[in-house]
Structures are given as structure tokens and as C-alpha cells.
Amino acid sequence: MPESEPSDLTTVLACAAVEPDLHGLLLFDLAGPLLRPAADAYAQMLAIRYGQPVGRVTLGSYQTEDDLWTSLLQRDADGTSRFAIGPGPLVGGEGQPPLLVVIPDLARASFAVSRAVVELLGAPIATVQRHGVSRTWVPTAHWLASCATADVGQVSPHVLDRFLLRLAVSQPVQPADAVERLLAELAGEGQSASAAEIMSGLPQRWRRALANPPTATFTAAAVRQTGQWSTQQPGMRRQVGLARLARATARLEDDHTVSPEHVDSAAGLVGLWEPAPEPITVEPEPVSPAPQQQAEPAAAPDIGEVAADTVGPEEGTSLEGASPPEVFAASPVPGPDGSPFPEDTASPVREAAPLRPAAQRRRGRPVRSGVVIGTQPSSELADIAWVATAMEAAKHQSWRAQAGGQSGLVVRASDLRSYRRAPASEYLLGLLLDHTCRRERNWDWTLSLAPFLRWAYVHRAGVCVIEVGGAGAPVPLRAERSRVRGMLDPRLAAAMSRQPGTATPLADGLTKLQAEVRHALQHGRGGVTDAIVVVATDGLGNVPLQASVDGYLFGRVRQEGVDDAIAAAAGLAELNRCRCVCVAPPRSAYRHHLERLAQALRAPIAVADEPSQVAHSDAGAAL
């Protein structure tokens, strides 16, 4: 029974297994339940390759460097454990079984995991020098990672560049009808996959190639052909990766020579090109015998230009002895530029230097909050990492007990370890965006707000966004509140670019902003010590606060909305450690409303003189 064509996923897994230098495989948009079967299948292929089971390590969002590089518990051959410092799970060397490292979500990998990728993947030599463990080895581990294309901007390009082999996993086609989708979901369609299914697609000849990989050498033409697919790419890694993939496909097919066709096939596998439309078969039309004169044969039509049923010899041409139908071979059509490398076009949504340890400088009293990302030596008793401290003390117990004659765990000052935390922001930027003040003015407020946004980025400030009068608001009479993670949060950009709506609930916006800033300054473990509030408005908001609370407006409105806004602004101005500034559009009408508002806020007014200009000096003075 002929074997069916293996899937792209089976193919890349087999290529990664047969080619020892294709260590890093990155799968895009692989649904969560499908990663484990893929990893299991990959492990099985590696087991065929190496003739023994492979070890597996799964890395996620919480591992620290101690977890990866060292271990305080060693297991002996007889299964007993003892307390001894030794190498961690990522450390290889002689006698270590082959290893498969799985990262289910590269965008959520911890700081230590990202750095480990850079240190190990593709490196000819690796070294660990940590807590008494000193080892150098040749890394041979295989890495399998998954990442959503939409999240690729969160991953350092330095990390992504290490993964030479990429595949965008095809998503199952979802039924258009909502009921059908639900039924399919309940039936588990599109989600079921097992390693056995993936392995069942592995052809026998590939199994033989995995067990006994043949050698394959490149022709000069094949080497040059890799350059055809790598013209605009930085460095050499991608071209090298494509070449190794081409060699892998040749090895799987037991071809001892890597040809340009193997290179093209590899490029197609990873999405550097797409197959052309189906080849067009031209059947000559049956015609009656023609006069002696024969017309010149029709020129071969270009692909896609001519429909099959319109092609044929010209009328009057004899077809006796004519050649059989021609099939026009499909030529590769260049696919989307760099499609296996979405990082080339993705907007960065990450720190400027995501692989560097965070700076520990803080102003004022240290804040002991934030996500734990490791431990560090400490000289004080605050925020002690008890387990790490005990482990450090335990290393020295034997000789301390002998020297001091003491029993129990003897802890000295040099053993103290405190938590190393991701820096929690002590700054806050409160932004009130009045979208209606941009209507009919064509005002690009990005330039006016740039100094404040820059300040927030440099100080890693938290950002609170209040939108007033934006299009698409669920309740037009209410302001919308967003507490975004920081400057890199895409919701901030979306808020800045929203179109103007109709109503201007400025009082509601200021009230909500006051509540947010007060909460950040006075409550919780956030530790905000300095807030800047930027109110971008023309001051012409006349929706009373009660109307915002009710969600509707009944009757005519006089001055209530303006008065409510002034009162809310005065509440903001009373907050300690909070500086306010008004940013006004150019040519504001009814300037006195804006001035009253600014006076209530005790804020200077920064005015853009022209739609595209920004008054940097005024804005800077607020900082």
C-alpha cells in the first residue's frame, strides 16, 4: 500500500531529528493540546536516531538560573538521592543521554530560559560556572519551542535567531456557522492529535534514514541556490539553516547529493515560497482536416493568463501527428517575504534590552514587591529567600559543625540570600485622552504627548489611560478606563489612535482618573511614589457626572458638566506626589474653560501651536 505524503509537521520533525545541526525547531501558532504530541513524536524520532531514549526537560515562565544550571540533589545509579551540588538539567557532557528541551510558549519563557537559549542553542561549546559547578561540554540538546505569531514581538530577536528551523502550523478550517463550530469543538475535532498519528505518517524509508543517516554532500549549485532564498537577511544563520534543512531532506530520501531541488523543496517546506496554481493541461481540440498550409503552433500560454478550454490550435491547423497534451509545470511563486521569520516585520513589544538583568537602582526606600526572578546575596534581613539561604548554609554544614561543635543548621551572614525581583514601578503616568477635542482639527497629539510617554518609558512607569469621547464606547456618556502594563502595551497605541465620538464626559473621566491615581499612590503593594497626570483636552466637556453614572441624559444641560469637571480636577490637584499638566490642541475655542480647568488642576497648559507642532518647552517644564 503506498504511503501517504507525510504532513509538514512530520517532515520538519524528521528533518530536525536526522540532521544533528538543526538543533532548534520553532513552531508558530501550534495549538496548546498539539504541542505535547509533537514533542512526543519528536522524542520518538530522536530515540530512533540515537538508538536510546532521550531525556526531556520542559521550560516555562518560572525557572531561574539555579533551576537550569545547578542541582542540589543528586540521584545515584541505585536510585537513592543525596544532598550534593551538581549540574542542572541543561548541563550536558559525556555520559549524558540525548536531551530534548521543550519550551511551550517562547513569548512567556522566563528571563533565565531566554538567556539559556542564547548560551546553548547553536553554540559549539557551552560552559557552566555556577555555585561550585564547573563544566564545559559540546551542546547536543535538541530544542522544540512554540510561539504565537502575534506574540513574536515580545521575544528578543537574539533568541529567535537561534531557531534555524521554523514552521507555521496550519490551522484547521473552522466552520463558518457558530452552531457547527460549537458542535465541532464538543466533538474534539481539530484538537485530537497524538504522537502515534504523527509517527504513523513517517514513511518507512525515513525511519531507516533516521536509524542510519546517510551522508549527503552539497553541489556548488546547491550552495549557490541557498543564496537565492537568503538575499535580504542579516547574518548567515538563516542561510545556514536552509542549507542544513536541504541536507536533511536529502538524507531522509537517501540521496547522497544535495541538489538545488532539495534547497527549493526545503524553502517551500518552511514557507519561503508557495506552490503555484495547479498545472494547466492543454488538450488539443479535434478539428476537421485542414488545408495544406499549416499555421505556426500557438505559443505556450503563461500560467494564469489563459483558461484551458480556450487554448487550442488555431482553426484550420491539422492535428495529425500532433504532440500529446502539454502540461505546463507549476513554477514556484515567491511567498510572502520572510514568512518563516515574522520577527522581521513584527512591532517590538518588549523591553529595549530584554536579555539584560534589570537595573536594581531605586529612589527612596526599597520596595519589596514584584515578581521573583531569582535570588542574590544579601547583607540585610529584608525580603529573605529562606530556601536559598538554607541551601547556601547547608553547603557548609559539614565543616562548620566540625569546627564549631554545633548541631542544627548554622547560618552565617554570608549565607543570606534575598529575592531578586522584577522591578515594580514606582512611577505612574495617568493619561486622560479627550478624543472629541481632535475633531475637525487634525491634531496629532502623539507629538504633544511624546515627552510624557518618553518619561514613562525611561522610568518604567505604569500607565493608566482614561478615554473620553472615543468612538465605539459602549456607553458614550461614560469615560473608558484602561490600566495598561506599560508603554509597550498595544492597548495604549490603540487608545491614542481612536477616532472621536460624539459626547465628552470629561467630568466622569477626571473622576475616574482621580480614583486610579489615588489608589496607586495610597493603596496596595504597588509602591508608586511619583505620578504625572496628563490631561489632553480643550476643556469643553459638558456631560454632567450624574448623566455618566446613569448612562443617559434627560433634559437640557446648562453648566453642570463644566462645574462637575472643575470639581473633579480640584480633587486631582489635592493628591500628594502627583503633578498635573494640561495639553491643549491648537486654536482652542472658549479658552477660558480650559484655563479654569487648568487652574483647578493647578497645572500648566502646554499648547500645540500648529497641528503638527509640539511645545516641547512647556511640556518639558511640567516634568
Place this chain on the structure above:
Amino acid sequence: MTDLDSGILPYSYLVGQQDLKRALELAYIAPGISGVLVSGERGTAKSTAVRAFARMAYESLPVTLPLNATDDRVLGGWRLDALMTGQAVEEKGLLEEASDRGVLYVDEVNLLDDHIVNIILDAAATGVLSVQREALARERHVDFTLIGTMNPEEGGLRPQLLDRFGLHVTVGAETDPLERAKILDVVLKMDVARSDPESKFISAGRAQDAQRHAELAAARQRLNDVAIEPVLGTCAAVAAAFEVAGHRGDIVTALASRALAALEGAGSVADRHIIAVAPLALQHRRPAVVRGGPVTWSDDDQELLVTTVAGHGIPATTEVLIPSQSRAQDPV
């Protein structure tokens, strides 16, 4: 060939990267230069070149300081595995090992923890390694060439650490298709050769490396015979023209130009030697870089360099070749 050696590309097979190779060779010939920082985008063979050079010049892999290093391994102290069994056995740290072997290599140097950087700075600046921890108290003189590689996309270096590197090289990706094909050809051959202990490809490369090593060693031997005094003023003038902070720029320019002259078999330093090395010695010490700006070297900078050297240089006719030290003869 050890297993660890098997993955190291022979230095002679490096394609292109002339500035990088020159900087590494000069730092070897004149250890007083105190190291090289290699900065470049990803996939430009920075780490490959440094390991290949170290294997060629020092005949062993360099002592490497990894990102996962902790201060106990950097400074040295007690062996923890022995401690846990009640025995006190001292162990050298990486800085001492580097001092013994001559070079300390830090890959991704801009990603190091600040406190590790401080330890290196202390030792490199003072030449003294002081270990005062866990009932240990000892000091040792350390002297090593510091070589670092980094990708500037991931952040820059503190100016104090930047200044510890004698020379700074910026490498870029090769764009010529023919050169890229050559690089790929070498990589693919190395993939195959790595698993063959008897590989002729690697042994031929190592033989060429041995020859190059001999040339560099000979240059190192004749370094002090190269006359430098006549151009010291030029070196100082060039450093002043670029407003370089401190005096290290002048010193490194002088040492590097002397090393280059020795490598070429010249008896004295000429203008062309200074022009060739000054960018490597000065570009990372300029005021804009000290304030956090990028390291650049423009055509205007090159023009200023040439003009300054021309204004202070010695005539080419005064260059002296020491016949017994000519490169054509067997230097050993």
C-alpha cells in the same frame, strides 16, 4: 583532537572579517593592548572567530566566563563538593585560570550581571585579585587579555567596562553573494568534519593555523625591536584630535601600531600603521560614546585621522627595515 576541539573552526578557514582578525592578532602580539571587544549583529561569526583565534594562538580553548557564572566561580574559593563532605579544598576561580592561560573570553558581555562586571573591572583595573570570603584571605596578581563579544541590539556597555577593552571592532554581515557562498561552504564542510576524528579538512586547517601561530609568535618576539619613539607625538595628537578621554587611547594606539609594524616585519612604526589601528583604538573612547551614544566611525572621522597623522607623521623614507628580522626569513 579532543571532543571539545572538534567543533572549533580552524582560524585559517575564517572568511572575511579582516578587521576582527587584525585586532585579535595585534592584541596577541602586544598583550599590553589589554583585549578586544567585538561588536556586531547576530550571525556574524563573532564567537566563532574568537574561539578559532584562541585555539590557534593559545593552542587551547579560552577560559570562558558564561552568563550563568556566579561570583564564587569567578573569584575562586573553596570547592563546594569537598566542603559538603567536610574537607576544605581551595579552587581557583576563572580570573586566576585566565591569568594562567592568558585570555578571558566573555561571550555576550553586555548581558552580564552588574556585580560580575564589577569583579572583572576591579581585577582588570588593579591587576590584583583579592579573595576575602568564607574564611579565605589571599591576594594574587592577575594579568589576562580580555576578549568580549556582544550584539549591540541587546544594549551597550558601561563606559568603565568599555574602556577596559584596548581595541573595539564592529563587524557586519557579509552581503556579497560569492563571499556568503564561501562562508556557507566552510560551515557545511565543518558540519561533516566535526564528527570525524581523522578529518583531513580539520587537520589541514590546523596545519595552516600552526603556521600563522608561528608568524604571530615571531612578531611578538620582535615587538620591542620596533622603533616607536618618533611617532609617539602623532599617537597623542590623534587621540587629542578625537577628544578621547583619559590616556589609554594614546597608549593603545601606540602599542597597536607597533604590533602591526612588527607583524609586517617593519623596523619602525609608519603613518600607515597608525592610520590602520587608530579607529580600533579610539572609536569607543570618544565623548559621544562615553555619554551613551553608539560607536561609529564615519568618512569624516577617517579624513580627520589622515589629516592629523599627515600633520604630525614622519616621512616614509625614514622607515627602517631590520634585515635579520625580515618576514621572508624563518623567524625561529
